[in-house]
Amino acid sequence: MVTGRRALGWSAGLMAVYGLVRLVPGSRGVGVGWTVGHLAMFAGLALLGAGLVGLWRLVGRGSAWGRVWLAAGCAGVASGLVQAGIDLYANAVAADRADRSAVFDRVRSVPGVQPLVYGTVPVLLLYTGLIALLVLLSLRRAVPWWSPALVLLGTLAMGASLDFLAVGAALHLAAFLPVPDTGRGRLRPAGAGAVRGVSGRSGARAAGE
Numbered sequence: 001m002v003t004g005r006r007a008l009g010w011s012a013g014l015m016a017v018y019g020l021v022r023l024v025p026g027s028r029g030v031g032v033g034w035t036v037g038h039l040a041m042f043a044g045l046a047l048l049g050a051g052l053v054g055l056w057r058l059v060g061r062g063s064a065w066g067r068v069w070l071a072a073g074c075a076g077v078a079s080g081l082v083q084a085g086i087d088l089y090a091n092a093v094a095a096d097r098a099d100r101s102a103v104f105d106r107v108r109s110v111p112g113v114q115p116l117v118y119g120t121v122p123v124l125l126l127y128t129g130l131i132a133l134l135v136l137l138s139l140r141r142a143v144p145w146w147s148p149a150l151v152l153l154g155t156l157a158m159g160a161s162l163d164f165l166a167v168g169a170a171l172h173l174a175a176f177l178p179v180p181d182t183g184r185g186r187l188r189p190a191g192a193g194a195v196r197g198v199s200g201r202s203g204a205r206a207a208g209e
Contacts, residue, residue, distance in 0.1 A: 004054030005179040007047045012173035014044030019165025030100055034091045042084040048130070049077040051176075055133040058142060058180060069132040076126025083117050127155045134175070143178050150175035 002010060017040040027033030052073040059066035086107055094100035108114050115121065134148035154171030157164040 002047060003050050004057075005051075005176060005181055007054060008051035008176040008179060009173060011044045011047035011051055012169045012176060014040045014047065015172070016166045016169035018044065019162070019167075019169055022162060022165065030091055030094050030096055035088065038084050038087045038091070042081060042088070045077050045080045045084060048126075049074055049081075052077065052130060052133065055130075055137065055179070059133060059136045059140075063136070066133065066136060069129040069136070071129070072125045073127075073129025073133065076122045076124070076129060079117050079122030080126065086117070123159075127151070131155075134179075137179075142180055147175045147178055 018037045021027050021033055021037035021040065024033055027037060052070055056063075056066050056070040086104075090100045090103040090107070094103055108118060131148045131151050134143060134151060137143045138145050138148055150171045154168035154175070156168075157171065158168035
């Protein structure tokens with residue numbers, strides 16, 4: 001299973017694919033373009049959920065705030081997955097854009113669907129959870145301060161216009177690069193390994209002299 005930094009990186013890449021597909025003429029109509037874009041979005045969100053779990057593990061499973069922000073982020077991911085699933089279903093059963101809009105109207109008329117799936121709260125939960133987990137890691141010097149800052153900047157770009165999805169995803173990808181690998185043992189501040197290596201070499205020289 002892809003987790004941690006790799007999951008976050010693949011998630012950003014797939015969201016960039018979704019953003020680029022949206023810019024292709026005709027991709028927003030009923031057809032292959034819509035399906036490809038939303039499949040990329042669905043997979044990207046699923047991997048982002050795995051990435052959130054990886055960040056939570058880095059923060060520490062005993063951290064109460066870590067659990068809070070993980071729950072918030074996962075709630076947003078779940079909502080996004082439901083939305084992507086609805087979009088894929090509507091595109092599959094509709095004959096044209098008007099028919100697809102009618103399907104959306106029927107789905108959104110179900111009580112709770114509009115605020116819980118298509119509202120702004122789920123999006124805020126997702127990215128607030130993601131940024132907060134990165135901030136916790138930044139406070140522990142596990143990631144640089146600009147990592148959560150780039151995620152915030154990318155999220156604002158996406159929120160300004162869906163045409164900037166690929167730009168926002170690229171900023172997210174850059175932000176995820178310094179995230180430690182969750183499979184490398186205990187978390188330590190950046191630079192600790194280098195200091196340890198220098199100390200080890202100095203000790204070896206002293207022993208040989």
